[in-house]
């Protein structure tokens with residue numbers, strides 16, 4: 001997956017289109033990510049011994065990784081390419097400016 005935890009991404013589609021946030025969790029198997037403050041829903045939560053807190057809570061739901069673009073510090077939302085460094089490690093680069101991400 002091209003997006004990982006800690007990335008800054010912009011949402012491309014859906015009701016949160018245009019929002020930017022940090023990837024809080026990534027689910028490579030499902031191709032989904034949770035982005036801070038995106039696709040936030042209110043959930044009624046029953047009070048349990050585990051949570052010690054009932055009522056309505058805000059929860060960010062996973063969205064398809066195809067719906068977000070990684071934000072390059074220089075160009076903004078961009079597409080990701082790859083290059084290999086001298087040690088053969090795969091490094092993500094911005095397709096617009098070529099800088100490492």
Ligand SMILES: [Zn+2]
Pocket residue numbers: 072073074075076078094095096097098099
């Ligand atoms: Zn760039």
